[in-house]
Amino acid sequence: MKLTGYEQAAVGLAEARELRLAVEEFNAEYCAVLDNGEVEQWPEFFTDAAIYRVTSKENADMGMPVGLIYIDGKKMLRDRAVAIARTQMFAPRYNLHLVTNTRVLQQTAPGEFTAQANFILLQTLVEGPTTLHLAGRYYDRFVRSGHGLLLQERQVVYDTTMIATDLVYPV
Amino acid sequence: MKLTGYEQAAVGLAEARELRLAVEEFNAEYCAVLDNGEVEQWPEFFTDAAIYRVTSKENADMGMPVGLIYIDGKKMLRDRAVAIARTQMFAPRYNLHLVTNTRVLQQTAPGEFTAQANFILLQTLVEGPTTLHLAGRYYDRFVRSGHGLLLQERQVVYDTTMIATDLVYPV
């Protein structure tokens, strides 16, 4: 999946709008789960063999394959989710995602396509102000399943170069 | 209306997408009225018996029924709108809403349904910088009328725990 430069969206893809609306609804659910602290439901948005990666735009631009977080497979996602669910109890904060500019790019296989969306993640510490915690773009590969869309791959590429060391919670 | 925890969207609801798009258009109009300072038009987005409440996420999580602002009925909304229209003349500022992540949740009665959306409200004081004034979520109950959607209930739950004392303008 191409993480740098402009890739034209598949305007010719007849179903592009339908898929775009479906991706928007997927992301609204995905973010609602995270923003409500239901991190143990988070792996259910992915396929069994899914890849989840969080990396800086600087790393992505240089083509560096590894980033801040790299998870391979739903089992690892579940392990991580359980670990985070335990950790978060000690550091209460509110998350709020805003996802916009959703684009469907290319059909990559039957029932599989790539998409992008811009996001900001706001964080509010209890008794503290709301801050822009992370801003960036989702680079996604979706597959259609009997239960709607699932992520085959989500690469979270963030613009922010200096990042709080506590980025453990999923984006 | 449930203000805490994750509530799954009604993916089974056949018309969910249609309603989601209608809610997005409703919120775009609602915010355009507020961002253009036409606060006296604001009550027209509500039913006669509507409830409008603004509260912190902390309060909502603790189940506290009252918040910063609680308005019961269109008459009270109109009284408040008139009062604000007079006040605002003395404190010129620009408002800008960004609303995303719209979700239609459940049909609660014939022609009535619940929905949520994330928002940020930016404020710019004349001669000052643009700041993130409020971030949070709309928890809404809509009814369909002959003139499109109307709010039966809007609960504005904001994440920000420390808030400027001047939150008088509708969100």
Place this chain on the structure above:
Amino acid sequence: MKLTGYEQAAVGLAEARELRLAVEEFNAEYCAVLDNGEVEQWPEFFTDAAIYRVTSKENADMGMPVGLIYIDGKKMLRDRAVAIARTQMFAPRYNLHLVTNTRVLQQTAPGEFTAQANFILLQTLVEGPTTLHLAGRYYDRFVRSGHGLLLQERQVVYDTTMIATDLVYPV
């Protein structure tokens, strides 16, 4: 094109939703080109006789016709794009647009209509934090062409009253 006060959206326009979704897709492509630094592709979103203007809300409210930037015609857009492409090499930064609250307002001629959308533009300097660079609204006039929508006019009206002097990059 009216840049001040609330203008009601054309709820009667049968195709308003279709156009709104098309405008969202247009803006997603437009912003992706800019956010990926492909500024030389930027003029291709405009008609030959297009107007592109960037001005403050304060100026727009006072009815001042000229703003910070005023470009008349695709040839001038292309000249500017080439100039920027050369300049930007010396000041690397990441741009990220979030566009929401898209509204289709009025059909102004056959195949031509007005629309608005709210945006924020985040900027990240290399080795620096992500900041809210610009917040405001697009006031647009679109025409339908054989290749989809094109901008006949884009007026970028920003709320921020104090602005960095380096606003050369397109918004």
